[in-house]
Amino acid sequence: MLHTKQIIMENDSFVSEFILMGLTDQPELQLSLFVLFLMNYTATVMGNMSLMSLIFLNSNLHTPMYFFIFNLSFIDFCYSFVFTPKMLMSFFLEKNTISFRGCMTQLFFFCFFVNSESYVLTAMAYDRYVAICKPLLYKTIMVPKICCLLMFVSYLIGFASAMILTGLMFRLNFYNNIINHYMCDIFPVIQISCSDTYVNESVSSAVVGTGIILCSLLILISYALILFNILHMSSGKGWYKALSTCGSHIITISLFYGSGLLAYVKPLSTETVGQGKFFSVFYTFLVPMLNPLIYSLQNKDVKVAVKKTLKRISS
Numbered sequence: 282m283l284h285t286k287q288i289i290m291e292n293d294s295f296v297s298e299f300i301l302m303g304l305t306d307q308p309e310l311q312l313s314l315f316v317l318f319l320m321n322y323t324a325t326v327m328g329n330m331s332l333m334s335l336i337f338l339n340s341n342l343h344t345p346m347y348f349f350i351f352n353l354s355f356i357d358f359c360y361s362f363v364f365t366p367k368m369l370m371s372f373f374l375e376k377n378t379i380s381f382r383g384c385m386t387q388l389f390f391f392c393f394f395v396n397s398e399s400y401v402l403t404a405m406a407y408d409r410y411v412a413i414c415k416p417l418l419y420k421t422i423m424v425p426k427i428c429c430l431l432m433f434v435s436y437l438i439g440f441a442s443a444m445i446l447t448g449l450m451f452r453l454n455f456y457n458n459i460i461n462h463y464m465c466d467i468f469p470v471i472q473i474s475c476s477d478t479y480v481n482e483s484v485s486s487a488v489v490g491t492g493i494i495l496c497s498l499l500i501l502i503s504y505a506l507i508l509f510n511i512l513h514m515s516s517g518k519g520w521y522k523a524l525s526t527c528g529s530h531i532i533t534i535s536l537f538y539g540s541g542l543l544a545y546v547k548p549l550s551t552e553t554v555g556q557g558k559f560f561s562v563f564y565t566f567l568v569p570m571l572n573p574l575i576y577s578l579q580n581k582d583v584k585v586a587v588k589k590t591l592k593r594i595s596s
Contacts, residue, residue, distance in 0.1 A: 296455040299384050299470075301377045303368070304463045304558065315372040321566050322365045328573035329358040332583075339586040345423040346412070349405045350576050352432050353533075356401065357569035360394040363387055364464040364565065371463065384465040389447040391464065395541075395564075396492055397439030402534050403496045404431040406503040409527050414510045442488050449481045462558050464565075468545070469558075489545070493538070500534060529575045536571065540564040 304314060336342045336351045364387060371377035379387070411422050446467055453474040462469040467485050471478050507527060540563035577583045 296381060296458045298378050298380045298458065299455075299465070300459045301367075301371065301379055301463060301465075302459060302461050303371050303377055304562070311372045315369060318365065318372075318566065319369060321570055322361060322369065325361045325365075325566070325570040326358065328570060329354040329361075332573040332577060333358070335583060335586045335590060339589055341589075342582060342586055345408055345428050346405075347582075348428050349401060349408055349432075352401050352435075353398065353405070353572060353576075356394050356398045357572055359390075360398070360565075361569050363390045363394065368463050379465065384460075384470070385447055385450060388450065388465040388467065388470065389443045391466065392443035392446045393439045395439075396442040397436050398537065399492055399496045400435035400438050401432070402530070402537065403499050404435055405530055406500040406534075407431070409530060410503040410507055412526065413507050438492075442492065445488055446485055449484055452476070453478065453481065462561075466561070493541075497538065504531075529580070532575050533568075533572060536568050537564055540568065 305311075332354045333351055336347045336354075367377075367379065367387070408423060412419050415422065450470060453471070453476045455473055456475045457473040460469050460473060467489075471481050471485070474481075504527070511524070540560060544558075544560040544564065
């Protein structure tokens with residue numbers, strides 16, 4: 282009798298679909314937001330596709346630095362497909378629903394690409410450290426095998442983190458199916474669970490926290506050594522070259538980690554989940570769009586590649 286009652290309770294608590302509240306519930310803003318995010322989506326896809334194509338087609342960009350930039354653009358390109366099409370559709374739907382399986386799939390790929398990008402940015406910091414601090418050994422250290430290994434590890438950690446974070450969601454029961462977000466994110470989904478979420482919160486915080494601390498520490502060590510090396514340079518030209526080499530990467534990591542921290546600070550209260558939803562717009566929409574611009578504007582190698590490509594097309 283007790284066993285039957287438990288099964289009924291478990292069946293009653295199973296949610297087959299969720300309702301995503303979206304970015305705003307104000308009807309007068311829906312059309313304007315649709316146009317804005319459609320423009321963002323188009324710019325993100327075209328920008329990252331263009332940068333990947335340039336790197337692939339031009340031999341002068343077949344270097345370790347551009348290999349990492351190619352992977353960064355690939356992640357941003359794929360990342361934009363995870364939630365943007367669904368969000369664009371939501372502006373015209375009365376009820377923006379997503380199936381439980383669809384929600385878990387979206388959550389998995391979101392965690393996979395975000396974690397992978399974090400470690401790719403860390404690998405790029407190491408690449409800049411070797412380029413500036415050990416220029417004579419750069420080609421010996423950053424051989425294709427090492428570059429591929431760094432990317433493999435980045436994707437592997439991203440995959441493992443996503444499996445852990447998504448897998449834990451399947452142990453939860455949900456009575457409420459309304460998610461206060463425009464996508465299935467970890468903490469907004471945890472918030473609507475009626476189960477004990479202590480394990481999910483602890484493990485999620487540990488996985489996310491370890492990733493942030495580890496990546497931040499490695500990036501800081503890399504740039505501390507770079508700064509130490511720059512301070513011992515005698516020529517102003519060397520200073521400028523070193524700083525210009527790192528400038529794009531510093532802007533990218535500042536945007537990525539800065540917006541991410543703003544989105545996830547105290548994520549489990551109702552008020553801060555609402556705030557996090559708006560801050561998450563920066564790293565889910567703005568960062569993937571800006572990355573191709575950051576790495577192409579004021580970049581001589583990319584400008585040369587663009588000219589070569591245009592000459593090939595015109596001839």
